[in-house]
Structures are given as structure tokens and as C-alpha cells.
Amino acid sequence: MPDHVWNKIKDHPCYSEEAHHYFARMHVAVAPACNIQCNYCNRKYDCSNESRPGVTSERMTPEQAARKVVAVANKVPQLSVLGIAGPGDSMFDALKTFETFRQVEKLLPDLKFCVSTNGLALPDHVDRLADHNIDHVTVTINMVDPEIGTAIYPWIYFKGKRYTGLDASKILHERQMESLERLKGKDILVKVNSVMIPGVNDAHLMEVNAAIKERGAFLHNVMPLISDPAHGTHFGLTGQRGPTPSELKTLQDQLAGGANLMRHCRQCRADAVGMLGEDLSQDFTMDKIGDEV
Numbered sequence: 001m002p003d004h005v006w007n008k009i010k011d012h013p014c015y016s017e018e019a020h021h022y023f024a025r026m027h028v029a030v031a032p033a034c035n036i037q038c039n040y041c042n043r044k045y046d047c048s049n050e051s052r053p054g055v056t057s058e059r060m061t062p063e064q065a066a067r068k069v070v071a072v073a074n075k076v077p078q079l080s081v082l083g084i085a086g087p088g089d090s091m092f093d094a095l096k097t098f099e100t101f102r103q104v105e106k107l108l109p110d111l112k113f114c115v116s117t118n119g120l121a122l123p124d125h126v127d128r129l130a131d132h133n134i135d136h137v138t139v140t141i142n143m144v145d146p147e148i149g150t151a152i153y154p155w156i157y158f159k160g161k162r163y164t165g166l167d168a169s170k171i172l173h174e175r176q177m178e179s180l181e182r183l184k185g186k187d188i189l190v191k192v193n194s195v196m197i198p199g200v201n202d203a204h205l206m207e208v209n210a211a212i213k214e215r216g217a218f219l220h221n222v223m224p225l226i227s228d229p230a231h232g233t234h235f236g237l238t239g240q241r242g243p244t245p246s247e248l249k250t251l252q253d254q255l256a257g258g259a260n261l262m263r264h265c266r267q268c269r270a271d272a273v274g275m276l277g278e279d280l281s282q283d284f285t286m287d288k289i290g291d292e293v
């Protein structure tokens with residue numbers, strides 16, 4: 001691996017399997033709104049692109065987020081990455097996302113920034129991401145065939161208009177591919193998350209893997225659909241099941257040899273704090289850190 005790539009991943013717990021034993025990440029939930037509807041989402045909970053549905057984050061302003069990051073940095077010395085991954089889409093509400101980064105970089109200039117997005121609004125913000133020295137962007141891509149997309153995305157909201165059906169999935173697909181190309185052009189490392197939905201896109205994820213590899217994605221993270229009827233997602237209500245651990249592993253094994261695979265994802269919540277798999281978020285709620293910083 002070239003040195004300039006190694007330098008970007010060596011202390012990022014998601015981009016490097018090894019780093020996740022030594023470094024921690026935190027998310028701040030500053031992006032409440034979303035510009036698409038995924039059939040596996042329930043808006044009452046966090047964005048399930050990057051986070052486990054079923055838990056609701058404490059929504060916060062950029063000022064509150066900056067205070068929280070300082071409080072965590074003071075107590076968690078392993079903290080190396082600040083990510084914005086919801087509870088909606090980080091790039092739809094990009095003003096809040098960038099304002100958070102602007103405030104935090106003044107206080108903690110060595111912290112790495114990371115964003116996760118569905119990619120629809122992303123091409124418009126790539127230059128700005130590069131201006132903030134952001135080296136890590138996750139795009140959730142569940143299909144490269146818009147016909148398959150119609151079973152996953154009932155609608156999108158794009159440039160002031162709502163689109164449904166095939167039109168919606170075509171636009172989303174084109175914007176996601178444009179995102180990958182533009183990020184590659186800026187040398188930003190891209191991780192693609194794909195939600196494995198049995199019978200919908202599982203057999204198609206090989207094609208997704210090939211398409212993202214061709215466009216320079218650094219990592220592919222295939223995550224199992226978490227479809228809980230109790231949380232009222234469309235898939236939950238229609239009885240769509242998630243994959244079994246062995247189905248997921250079989251698919252990951254089939255994907256070996258394509259784009260590099262991430263296998264240590266813990267499907268974090270939008271306000272996760274700590275090492276991957278550790279959840280300190282309840283120790284750093286605003287009422288607890290209120291007077292400390």
C-alpha cells in the first residue's frame with residue numbers, strides 16, 4: 001500500500017482492521033433531515049445506512065457538537081476520528097455538517113473528519129470536503145441497476161422536486177457514480193456501504209462491488225439488513241427478512257478479490273462514542289457534559 005494511503009488509514013478504526021483495536025471514533029448527530037426514502041429506514045430512528053435502526057440519537061447543534069467532541073477528547077485518549085453519519089443525511093443538511101467541522105477544527109486540529117451519506121447531494125460538496133482535508137467519505141450504494149433500486153427507494157427529493165419509481169433510482173444511481181468519480185479526483189478515500197437485502201439485491205452486490213472498484217473505491221462494507229417489524233420500517237412491515245450470518249459470510253467470501261472488503265463493521269449509531277463495538281454515548285449526553293467544557 002502506498003505511504004500516502006497508509007497515512008490516511010493507519011489511525012482510522014473503520015478503514016483499517018488493525019487500527020480498530022487502538023483507535024476510537026465518535027459521531028455527532030447534527031444532520032436531522034434526509035433527501036431520500038429507503039425502505040429499510042424509519043425516520044424516528046437513526047439513518048440505517050451507517051447505523052443500527054432502533055436507537056434515537058440526541059439531536060444537536062454544531063455548537064453543542066463541538067462541546068461534546070472536546071468533552072470526549074478529554075476522556076477518551078484513543079479518539080482519532082469524528083464522523084457525521086446521521087440521523088439523516090450528512091450532505092443534505094451540509095451547512096450544519098460543515099459548520100460542525102469548522103468549529104471542531106479550531107479546537108482539535110489533529111482530529112480526522114469522516115462523513116457518511118447516501119450520495120444524492122454529495123457531488124455538490126466534494127470540493128468543500130477537500131477544503132476541510134476530509135480524507136474519508138462513506139457512500140451507501142445498494143444497487144447499480146435502477147430497476148433493483150425501485151424495490152429499495154420509493155422516492156427521492158432532488159433539486160426541489162420529488163421523484164418516484166425508476167426516475168428516482170436512476171437519478172440516485174447517477175449521482176452516486178458521479179460522487180465516486182469526483183471523490184477519486186480529489187484523492188479522498190471512499191468506503192461504500194451496501195445493505196444486503198435477501199431476494200432484493202443480494203445477488204446483485206457482486207455487480208455493485210465491480211462498479212465501485214472500477215471507480216476507485218477503497219473499501220466495500222456489506223452490512224446485513226436489520227429489519228425489525230417493531231420499528232415499523234417498510235421492509236419490516238412487509239416481512240422482508242435480513243440475511244443470516246452464514247448468508248452474509250458466503251456473499252463476503254464471493255466478493256473477495258474485488259474491491260477490498262471491510263468485515264469489522266459494528267453498525268454504529270449516529271451518536272456512537274468509543275472503540276468500535278463499545279458504546280459510551282450515554283456517558284456523554286448534553287446534560288452530563290453541560291458544565292464540563
Ligand code: CLF
Binds near residue numbers: 026027084116
Ligand atoms: Fe463513523 Fe462510518 Fe466514519 Fe466509521 S462508523 S462515519 S466510517 S467513523 Fe465504522 Fe460504524 Fe461500521 Fe460505520 S463501524 S457503521 S463503518
Ligand code: SF4
Binds near residue numbers: 038040049088118
Ligand atoms: Fe433513512 Fe438514511 Fe435512507 Fe435517509 S439515507 S432514508 S435517513 S436510511
